[in-house]
Amino acid sequence: MRRLLLVxxxxxxxxxxxxxxxxxxxxxxxxxxxxxxFAMSLNLLVGYAGxxxxxxxxxxxxxxxxxxxxxxxxxxxxxxxxxxxxxxxxAMAALFGLVALRASGISFLMITLALGQILxxxxxxxxxxxxxxxxxxxxxxxxxxxxxxxxxxxxxxxxLGVLVVVAGAIAxxxxxxxGASIRATRDQARRASALGFNVWLIRWLTFVVSGFLGxxxxxxxxxxxQFISPHSISLANSAEMLLMVIxxxxxxxxxxxxxxxxxxxxxxxxxxxxxxxxxxxxxVYVLIVLFLPGGIVAGLDRLGTRLGRGARxxxxxxxxxxxxxxxxxSH
Amino acid sequence: xxxGLRVEGLCKSFGGLQVxxxxxxxVAAGERHLLIGPNGAGKTTLFNLIAGDxxxxxxRIRLGTVDVTRESTAHRAQRGxxxxxxxxTLFGRDPLLHNVKLALLGRxxxxxxxxxxxxxxxxxxxxxxxxLESVGLDxxxxxxxxxxxxxxxxRLEIAMALAQSPSxxxxxxxxxxxxxxxxTTVTDLLAGxxxxxxxxMIEHDMQAALAxxxxxxxxxxxxxxVAGTREEVVRDPRTREIYLGH
Amino acid sequence: MSFWLxxxxxxxxxxxxxxxxxxxxxxxxxxxxxxxLSHGAYFMLGAYVGxxxxxxGYGFGWAILAAGLAVGVLGxxxxxxxxRRLAGKTLAQVLATLGIAFIIADASLWVWGGDPRPVSAPxxxxxxxxxxxLTFPAYRLAVLAISIVIALGLWLLLDxxxxxxxxxxxxxxxxxxxAMGIPASRLFTIVFCLGAALAGIGGVIAxxxxxxxxxxxxxxxxxxxxxxxLGGLGSLAGAFVGSFLIGFIYSFGQVLAPNLAYFIxxxxxxxxxxxxxxxxxxxxxx
Numbered sequence: 001m002r003r004l005l006l007v008x009x010x011x012x013x014x015x016x017x018x019x020x021x022x023x024x025x026x027x028x029x030x031x032x033x034x035x036x037x038f039a040m041s042l043n044l045l046v047g048y049a050g051x052x053x054x055x056x057x058x059x060x061x062x063x064x065x066x067x068x069x070x071x072x073x074x075x076x077x078x079x080x081x082x083x084x085x086x087x088x089x090x091a092m093a094a095l096f097g098l099v100a101l102r103a104s105g106i107s108f109l110m111i112t113l114a115l116g117q118i119l120x121x122x123x124x125x126x127x128x129x130x131x132x133x134x135x136x137x138x139x140x141x142x143x144x145x146x147x148x149x150x151x152x153x154x155x156x157x158x159x160l161g162v163l164v165v166v167a168g169a170i171a172x173x174x175x176x177x178x179g180a181s182i183r184a185t186r187d188q189a190r191r192a193s194a195l196g197f198n199v200w201l202i203r204w205l206t207f208v209v210s211g212f213l214g215x216x217x218x219x220x221x222x223x224x225x226q227f228i229s230p231h232s233i234s235l236a237n238s239a240e241m242l243l244m245v246i247x248x249x250x251x252x253x254x255x256x257x258x259x260x261x262x263x264x265x266x267x268x269x270x271x272x273x274x275x276x277x278x279x280x281x282x283x284v285y286v287l288i289v290l291f292l293p294g295g296i297v298a299g300l301d302r303l304g305t306r307l308g309r310g311a312r313x314x315x316x317x318x319x320x321x322x323x324x325x326x327x328x329x330s331h
Numbered sequence: 332x333x334x335g336l337r338v339e340g341l342c343k344s345f346g347g348l349q350v351x352x353x354x355x356x357x358v359a360a361g362e363r364h365l366l367i368g369p370n371g372a373g374k375t376t377l378f379n380l381i382a383g384d385x386x387x388x389x390x391r392i393r394l395g396t397v398d399v400t401r402e403s404t405a406h407r408a409q410r411g412x413x414x415x416x417x418x419x420t421l422f423g424r425d426p427l428l429h430n431v432k433l434a435l436l437g438r439x440x441x442x443x444x445x446x447x448x449x450x451x452x453x454x455x456x457x458x459x460x461x462x463l464e465s466v467g468l469d470x471x472x473x474x475x476x477x478x479x480x481x482x483x484x485x486r487l488e489i490a491m492a493l494a495q496s497p498s499x500x501x502x503x504x505x506x507x508x509x510x511x512x513x514x515t516t517v518t519d520l521l522a523g524x525x526x527x528x529x530x531x532m533i534e535h536d537m538q539a540a541l542a543x544x545x546x547x548x549x550x551x552x553x554x555x556x557v558a559g560t561r562e563e564v565v566r567d568p569r570t571r572e573i574y575l576g577h
Numbered sequence: 578m579s580f581w582l583x584x585x586x587x588x589x590x591x592x593x594x595x596x597x598x599x600x601x602x603x604x605x606x607x608x609x610x611x612x613x614l615s616h617g618a619y620f621m622l623g624a625y626v627g628x629x630x631x632x633x634g635y636g637f638g639w640a641i642l643a644a645g646l647a648v649g650v651l652g653x654x655x656x657x658x659x660x661r662r663l664a665g666k667t668l669a670q671v672l673a674t675l676g677i678a679f680i681i682a683d684a685s686l687w688v689w690g691g692d693p694r695p696v697s698a699p700x701x702x703x704x705x706x707x708x709x710x711l712t713f714p715a716y717r718l719a720v721l722a723i724s725i726v727i728a729l730g731l732w733l734l735l736d737x738x739x740x741x742x743x744x745x746x747x748x749x750x751x752x753x754x755x756a757m758g759i760p761a762s763r764l765f766t767i768v769f770c771l772g773a774a775l776a777g778i779g780g781v782i783a784x785x786x787x788x789x790x791x792x793x794x795x796x797x798x799x800x801x802x803x804x805x806x807l808g809g810l811g812s813l814a815g816a817f818v819g820s821f822l823i824g825f826i827y828s829f830g831q832v833l834a835p836n837l838a839y840f841i842x843x844x845x846x847x848x849x850x851x852x853x854x855x856x857x858x859x860x861x862x863x
Contacts, residue, residue, distance in 0.1 A: 121839020196437030282679030
């Protein structure tokens with residue numbers, strides 16, 4: 001049953017430009033996938049490592065700014081700029097991780113928030129470098145193998161390709177023994193230590209990988225919008241990303257994608273019918289936190305079991321964590 | 332690897348309260364050492380200090396010939412320290428097998444592998460099943476922990492500790508809260524642990540524990556009151572004083 | 578010379594505003610261990626409510642009162658309906674407050690629109706005051722005075738009243754407090770209500786200085802965090818000292834090194850959290 005679903009999904013994804021109903025919707029699909037990339041990167045930290053971060057937009061922005069600036073001001077090519085952006089972002093994540101991981105729980109949350117704010121402040125204030133509030137515009141999309149990614153269809157497939165590669169890599173990583181150790185540090189940090197796991201190192205490595213993937217998402221973001229401004233590094237954006245992860249289902253592979261879909265669709269489509277899509281998102285989110293701590297994934301799981309079909313999503317017990325907060329004692 | 336435990340002059344205070352006062356502990360390799368004392372004597376604190384969960388204020392802890400006083404818990408675990416806890420701190424949402432596999436993974440270089448499927452690794456699964464078999468829980472291997480009884484959880488904990496291939500095993504009240512039949516099962520299990528592993532055990536159940544112990548240390552208010560062979564400690568009037576009051 | 582004095586007064590005024598913001602946050606965190614991520618939103622909401630009251634032609638005093646009441650009641654409702662249901666799960670509670678911030682922010686946008694709204698200080702405080710041969714904006718002095726009054730009021734509440742004693746006992750040792758029969762749940766509601774009300778009042782007081790604008794909540798929340806971390810979680814004295822410290826750093830920073838202003842503000846917070854999770858005065862770690 002599950003195999004059937006996946007095949008259907010793949011078929012739908014590969015043929016989307018044919019049935020989506022126009023460039024607007026194809027672009028929307030690209031936006032959903034880019035948001036999913038962010039959410040997946042943050043999910044590694046929040047869902048799998050149990051470290052709730054509110055500064056993740058920083059990596060998105062940093063990567064986008066570095067890439068944009070190098071191309072705009074120094075005339076670098078896309079490949080080199082992307083490599084530099086990812087290197088810089090990963091280095092920053094490594095540094096931030098050293099600082100942030102001295103704390104845990106709420107302290108960790110506040111440190112990541114502060115670090116994100118510092119990046120935002122730099123982007124906002126250092127107008128000479130970053131264009132300040134105006135940001136950097138006039139950026140271009142890459143042309144891998146000479147293919148122009150301007151048209152929505154082409155960019156859609158490019159993004160789909162990146163998403164599949166990233167999702168695949170994450171899936172392999174979290175299923176590995178190392179992935180199991182990440183979850184162990186989330187569920188019972190003290191016990192994990194006693195079993196011989198180097199909890200700090202595991203967390204730091206996850207932090208760095210999470211930052212790197214955030215950087216990848218940032219590149220896709222800047223390629224899509226061809227523009228970057230401080231708003232993308234804002235607290236509001238970090239919060240929105242966290243919302244996606246929590247609402248979708250932290251600690252699952254599908255959750256972040258669902259969460260991203262929810263937010264992006266609400267933002268773009270619901271706003272045609274419902275003026276206050278942010279309020280709606282907030283309400284849905286609070287309801288999820290209150291009544292469905294495992295996110296949409298948990299809800300679908302329950303629905304699936306209730307309907308009696310074996311259509312279980314890849315999110316069963318040992319992958320999905322306890323609801324946020326239930327395992328705090330282990331910090 | 333066979334290592335004895337040597338604790339010298341260990342001290343620990345919290346705020347103004349001294350919970351461990353210059354504790355000495357001398358456990359020979361392969362020995363079965365019992366740690367007793369009234370509630371609040373500081374027995375679990377001592378375990379936390381030995382295992383590395385707490386940093387001592389002063390004193391030394393030696394595992395065999397290695398001074399581990401400044402080492403982290405994980406590091407000490409890598410050297411062969413394994414322990415059970417008073418409160419159940421297992422991976423509750425995972426099946427028993429997963430718990431044991433994690434215990435096996437902790438000291439294996441495989442724990443750094445970023446690929447491969449942990450859930451289906453055949454070798455690991457086989458070894459984990461063997462461990463569960465040794466404590467009679469293999470039938471429940473795929474049950475989530477939440478669906479097992481308290482007694483089974485305690486047995487699982489011991490299984491996990493053994494899975495770590497320890498040289499020093501710290502057991503914190505392994506018989507607490509068990510029914511009498513469960514108690515017999517666990518006591519037999521403990522008796523069957525090979526002498527390559529040194530055991531220090533905290534226990535209140537005197538009957539079972541006394542039979543098990545080679546040497547005993549009695550702790551009260553954070554300090555060692557009596558220490559010696561089972562006969563010496565049982566005969567010592569101070570032991571009775573501590574338990575029956577002055 | 579007068580530059581320094583004027584800037585100092587600005588710093589003090591900002592400090593005063595930050596205190597009303599941070600005090601509530603600190604109280605809530607100290608008692609309930611919840612980092613109230615909607616605190617900035619309460620501040621903003623209070624400012625908007627005050628704005629409406631002023632628009633209707635009522636005086637500043639009424640604006641302050643209305644803001645305090647409205648936001649306080651909202652806080653109480655949020656605590657009882659939502660946070661209480663998540664009792665014991667602090668992370669979930671924090672996440673819930675994040676969602677509530679979104680809701681309040683969007684609702685405010687809906688009701689009051691997207692334009693920034695300047696607010697005039699009450700008539701008798703609009704001019705300047707002449708002290709020691711220098712001219713100071715009267716309103717800033719007033720803000721300073723009000724914040725000191727609020728600080729004193731809070732101190733009296735915590736130190737001299739039965740409620741205050743219960744709050745302090747619970748902050749110190751929740752288990753013991755419960756064991757002694759202190760009604761923790763009711764205390765939570767009261768403190769959350771009080772904290773929110775303080776934020777709301779702070780919003781109105783700050784309005785003539787900062788004006789009121791969408792997104793203000795996201796601007797104010799990090800500031801509250803910086804103050805509370807610096808001053809120490811759960812310590813009102815710490816929040817007091819921290820507020821003025823940050824007020825000075827921010828005001829002078831803006832003028833002397835505008836590019837680095839944010840850096841200067843948040844770096845100390847990061848350093849402190851990393852090195853000394855208790856903050857300068859705090860007795861609790863986060």
